[in-house]
Amino acid sequence: MRNWLYLHGRSFLRALHRLGEQPFGTLLSALVMGIALALPAGGYILLDNVASLARGVSGTPEISLFLDETPDVAAQTEDIQHKLKAEPAVASIRYVPRDEALRQLESNGLGDVLGGLAANPLPDAFVVTLRSDDPGVYDALTAKMRGWAGVTHVRLDSAWVKRLSALLELGRVVLLVLAVLLGLALVIVTFNTIRLQILTQTSEIEVSRLLGATNRFIRRPFYWFGSLQGILGGLIAVGAVWLGVVVLTEPVARVAETYGAVIALTGPNWQQSAAVVGFAAALGWLGAALSVRRHLRGA
Amino acid sequence: MIVFDNVVKHYPGGYTALDGVSLKIETGELVIISGHSGAGKSTLLKLIPAMERPSSGSVWLNDQDVSRLPRRAIPYLRRNIGLVLQENRLLFDRTIYDNILLPLIINGHPPGDAGRRVEAALDRVGLHGREREFPSGLSGGEQQRVAIARAFVNRPSILIADEPTAHLDPAYAAEIAELFNSFNSAGVTVLVVTHDVALFRHWSPRRLALAHGRLMEE
Structure with a gap:
């Protein structure tokens, strides 16, 4: 194991040395990879911002459960609250007694209309929010709640949830297609870079073979080279996305202000940044692996 | 022990480099192989580390049939053979130290050792203190000495050299011959292809001569 790590360490340093030997070429390749990756990564971040923005503008989607009139209100309320807490998809539960609902309507300017009524016509209710944006989850839970004893009516404002979800889904598909196409391009870039590397290292490869190097030994530095180039490209992509966020934050906030909204763009968090860099490294490794297999058949 | 059993080697185009060569080399022998250009000397040497495969016949190394060795086993065979070629095949972008270190890295030696x-x-x-220099700054003889150091640093049981003194002046050539003899004295089987048999005469080596792919005298 120690020897394996030592050999990988040497290959890593060798690859790093080769990257450093051609700083201009390395930078150019990393820039190509970085810019190509910044497009889907930036799109994903934009989508993320749009999703949270839409939630902020329209409010979190809620399900309202209106309860039957019953002599034992406390027992019924407790029973339904217990059922709601048992649902893993439920994020928050708020109980709205009928008197509070009436007060809310009065404060919304409907006091005159309600004043003409002999008694409070509003039922007790629960207002529930879910953890998911998935319309399927909303529909399934609503159907389930309708079957609960003591629930007279369930209301779900799902139209905008569905619309938003469909738009976000479309955005995700477009980004996925873009990511696959650009990923393919990056694999080709690395494939070609490694091909050139192999051509310049022919003498070293031949000598290593004569000295008893295995295929793995010969291929290892090229895998590291491809991965390192990918990591560099990934870092450039994350940097480019952050730069985009920094540049766009103020203009977007000014536009939002004219609509009476407050919008603050957020850049990728560390998990998203690590995912971009890791994805780029994997693409670099893949390009290197394909190239090495193609051009080092004899090795 | 190295055994050639009726080895024939044809190259594409119909050229026959070796034509029914049979011979046995015992462990610890010093063998000098001579012959005219194209006699098959280099081919004979290249068959031992499986750089070439015989067209027919077989080459045995310590009871292992090298001619039928699977490709994946060849690297492990070569780690036990020190190889010095006419062109020293040094890596000119690496220091002398790194050139000699390479076979040890390949063989998985711990860094300290x-x-x-x-x-x-x-x-x-005789190159102590010059390890940080690059091969391009060395003379031909010094470069060949680096190649020899690289060949024996792994302590192989067999050392084969193809014209190691070809481009060297007589003084350097004598030093190289002396080095090979010292390895042989330490128990290493040494096979040297050379036109300059006189260089080794002093140590009474076993002499083989090849002509037109056939072993002419022993």
Whole structure:
């Protein structure tokens, strides 16, 4: 194991040395990879911002459960609250007694209309929010709640949830297609870079073979080279996305202000940044692996 | 022990480099192989580390049929054979130290032990203190000595050399011959292809001569 790590360490340093030997070429390749990756990564971040923005503008989607009139209100309320807490998809539960609902309507300017009524016509209710944006989850839970004893009516404002979800889904598909196409391009870039590397290292490869190097030994530095180039490209992509966020934050906030909204763009968090860099490294490794297999058949 | 059993080697185009060569080399022998250009000397040497495969016949190394060795086993065979070629095949973008270190890295030696072995090898070929230099700054004889250090740093049981003194002046050539003899004295089987048999006469080696792919005298 120690020897394996030592050999990988040497290959890593060798690859790093080769990257450093051609700083201009390395930078150019990393820039190509970085810019190509910044497009889907930036799109994903934009989508993320749009999703949270839409939630902020329209409010979190809620399900309202209106309860039957019953002599034992406390027992019924407790029973339904217990059922709601048992649902893993439920994020928050708020109980709205009928008197509070009436007060809310009065404060919304409907006091005159309600004043003409002999008694409070509003039922007790629960207002529930879910953890998911998935319309399927909303529909399934609503159907389930309708079957609960003591629930007279369930209301779900799902139209905008569905619309938003469909738009976000479309955005995700477009980004996925873009990511696959650009990923393919990056694999080709690395494939070609490694091909050139192999051509310049022919003498070293031949000598290593004569000295008893295995295929793995010969291929290892090229895998590291491809991965390192990918990591560099990934870092450039994350940097480019952050730069985009920094540049766009103020203009977007000014536009939002004219609509009476407050919008603050957020850049990728560390998990998203690590995912971009890791994805780029994997693409670099893949390009290197394909190239090495193609051009080092004899090795 | 190295055994050639009726070995024939044809190259594409119909050229026959070896034509029914049979011979046995015992462990610890010093063997000098001579012959005219194109006699098949280099081919004979290349068959031992499986750089070439015979067209027919077989080559045995310590009871292992090298001619039928699977490709994946060849690297492990070569780690036990020190190889010095006419063109020294040094890596000119690496220091002398790194050139000699390479076979030890390939063989998976721990860094500390590898470092000590490189130092000892440099000492043996008279290049101690010059390990940080690059091969391009060395004379032809010094480059060949680096190649020899690289060939024996792994302590192989067999050392084969193809015209190691070809481009050297007589003084350097004598030093190289002396080095090969010292390895042989330490128990290493040494096979040297050379036009300059006189260089080794002093140590009474076993002499083989090839002509037109056939072993002419022994």
